[in-house]
Amino acid sequence: MPTPRNKQPTIIDIAEVAGVSKSTVARALSGSPHIGDKTRERVLNAVRALGYERNHLAHSLRSGKTGLIGLVIPDIANPFWAEVARGAQDAAAASGASLLIFSSDWDPEREAHHLRALRQARVDGAIVNPVADNVDRLGRFGLPVVLIGSSAERFPELSSVGSDIAQGVALGLDHLAGLGHHRPALLVGSANRLARVRFMRVVHDYCIGHDIDPATLVIEEGSYTVESGRAAMLRLLQRDPKAARCVFAANDLMALGALLAVREAGLRCPDDVSILGFDGIPAAAFSDPGLTTIEKPARTIGVEGMRLLKETIEGELEHRRVLLDCSLTSRGSLARNGESGPARLMAVGSN
Incomplete structure (x- = not known):
């Protein structure tokens, strides 16, 4: 029987519709191998029919994991960082996790605020492009962290991924x-x-x-x-x-x-x-x-950051700095220069 429209379906409702016990539903939802395929399918059909959504807070209290990952980047409006975020999001979704994205806007105080929010949200880990020197506080709170971008070199004790x-x-x-x-x-x-x-x-x-x-x-x-x-x-x-x-x-x-x-x-x-x-x-x-x-x-940086973080969370990562090669994309903004002369680089003086 469908649940009332103003009432969220529970595991008991799923069990009644599927004709199984509450413990069987719990095993099916957790991916336990100790359940038959036909029984699992009955449970999942009931989940879809009732529109059931797992109580992630209760699940996190039992498992110690929230399924949430934090990403702190310096400028979400910059297309480069948007691409990094997309790569991290795709990798997070593939592993069943959800991504919380914060933009620090190159502001150390705003970054510190975001880092506090991540700790309070009990995320499973965080990927951070640090703009200040307070990112090591996350490690002191026991939060797995992987760094991305140029600033990561300031924290050689933390694993990181970036462009070469x-x-x-x-x-x-x-x-x-x-x-x-x-x-x-x-x-x-x-x-x-x-x-x-x-x-x-x-x-x-x-x-x-x-x-x-x-x-x-x-x-x-x-x-x-x-x-x-x-x-x-x-x-x-x-x-x-x-x-x-x-x-x-x-x-x-x-x-x-x-x-x-x-x-x-x-x-x-x-x-x-x-x-x-x-x-x-x-x-x-x-x-x-x-x-x-x-x-x-950019997108690969996000994907690799998630991979390193997953290994860090699972305790499988040996500390390392990953540098990814850049490549030349040739379009129409460069022309061959016919001027001959010594091989000298020159920049224009600043005011």
Whole structure:
């Protein structure tokens, strides 16, 4: 008999409809192997007919697991982090877990608030791109944690997964050099961001390895947004049009902003200015021209983060740092440079 519309079906209702005991229903719902296939099917048919939903709070009290995973990323509006979240969500769903997604907006206080909420929600574990140094508090509370992104290197005692930034930046610089762009301008983030430090560290090492004086590098600064990339590119075009002939931006949003600035200045990409991005966000395929970019494996980072976290929760993970290769996605924003000259990298000076 169906339950009243204002009453949630219970395990007793399932047992009555299926013609079995409450303990048999419990075994069927928990996936126990000690139940016949026909009996399990009768129980599941009753579950579907009555619209039964398990009381996850009661189940978590019995099992010690909530089936909830926390994900704290710095900017859900950035398409790169949205792709990471999608990968983590897909992997969580495949394992029967649900994902709680928080955006810290690069704010340490907001991140701390989210971390407290995760502890209070008794999540089974968390994947975090840390923007502050308080993420280790989760470990002290016994919460399994896996880190993602560049900031993870600040916490070598925790397992993490991210892009191989050194490989990706070198791949971009090599590709530009192969096209004859020996003097690309660099658009990078603000000085207080670890991502900018890592990007410039790789450029510095690349210069040393190619007999280039790193002291010749000057930086044009943005904030990893479209508008900051547009403003940086306009400054660059005004102060040094020659250096602006080729730009390597530290993320795709700034590269797309640079593309807007080129158009605003009455120039054309790639005829007048070549632009290379970094991230591989989906929007880069729809610009005009399409943005050539060094693609970081965003969705795979989310999937791998979930895999490492699952192993951590189950006590099977040996601590490790996983770095995933970046790849070149070639579209229409780079042209071959016919200018000959010494292999020298140049960036535009900041104000």
